[in-house]
Amino acid sequence: MQVARTPADLRAVIAGWQRQGQSVGLVPTMGALHEGHLSLVTLAKQKADRAVATIFVNPAQFGPNEDFQRYPRQEDADLALLESAGCDLAYLPGVEVMYPKDFATSITVAGVSQGLCGDCRPGHFAGVATVVTKLLLQALPDLAVFGEKDYQQLQVIKRLVADLDIPVRILGAPTLREADGLAKSSRNAYLTPEERRLAPLLFRQLSQAAQRIHDGAGATETCRDVIRALLAAGFDKADYVEVRDAATLAAIEHAKGPARILAALWLGRTRLIDNLPID
Numbered sequence: 001m002q003v004a005r006t007p008a009d010l011r012a013v014i015a016g017w018q019r020q021g022q023s024v025g026l027v028p029t030m031g032a033l034h035e036g037h038l039s040l041v042t043l044a045k046q047k048a049d050r051a052v053a054t055i056f057v058n059p060a061q062f063g064p065n066e067d068f069q070r071y072p073r074q075e076d077a078d079l080a081l082l083e084s085a086g087c088d089l090a091y092l093p094g095v096e097v098m099y100p101k102d103f104a105t106s107i108t109v110a111g112v113s114q115g116l117c118g119d120c121r122p123g124h125f126a127g128v129a130t131v132v133t134k135l136l137l138q139a140l141p142d143l144a145v146f147g148e149k150d151y152q153q154l155q156v157i158k159r160l161v162a163d164l165d166i167p168v169r170i171l172g173a174p175t176l177r178e179a180d181g182l183a184k185s186s187r188n189a190y191l192t193p194e195e196r197r198l199a200p201l202l203f204r205q206l207s208q209a210a211q212r213i214h215d216g217a218g219a220t221e222t223c224r225d226v227i228r229a230l231l232a233a234g235f236d237k238a239d240y241v242e243v244r245d246a247a248t249l250a251a252i253e254h255a256k257g258p259a260r261i262l263a264a265l266w267l268g269r270t271r272l273i274d275n276l277p278i279d
């Protein structure tokens, strides 16, 4: 596996492959890799000749009181995991490479960025949209893979690629879970043993709620019940539990077409997010 740390080195390797007629799939990550990330690399390798993973803990998508400083960083372990997953190139730009001191641009995506995590984390999706746009333009891949685990983020990226005519195909990949249903996440490492025991309740409650709404229950009451059950079980705070149209993320009360139930709740100092289809 090759490693690049500057846009010029990244582009040189990718352009070489593309000149030989090979297609390239990009997998942006913030590192602290787990099997969920590696499943995106596997999908990229299935859909393209070459897989490129990026590791960059993007300061622009963290709020001032969020976990940027304590976000887990494990470069050597991550490189070994990427290599074992068949990744061809890892791109690890420094902050000064991505945001030189005169950097002044921000990309905001209206509509799908609003509500849900957009309301709880002001500026978060502008940070994501800006860094993903930079990574796509630096790499110029044929396709890029993002997880449904971050469902709103996936819709934001699909929107910006369509709006800005960036010539790349965006693929969504299903959420990989622990045996007990908890969505794999780099932030699960923050959980205490007691919190880890409670955490899979989120998936269980969302599964039941998705079934109820599918069977005709109203979204408002069902989501209220989910929040009540999780707080009673020991979750500390609910940012939201909501039902949205699967593509536009518009709020809906009854699922008539493809819909999604999405949630963000706190267990101690850890913010967990998850979502499931209703169809």
Ligand code: AMP
Pocket (backbone or CB within 6 Å): 028, 029, 030, 031, 035, 036, 037, 039, 040, 145, 146, 147, 148, 149, 150, 173, 174, 175, 176, 177, 183, 184, 185, 186
């Ligand atoms: P992150 O490093 O958390 O920014 O995630 C990088 C990419 O991996 C994003 O596209 C995420 O949606 C995706 N991802 C994170 N967790 C999972 C998971 N459990 N299953 C599948 N994809 C995931």
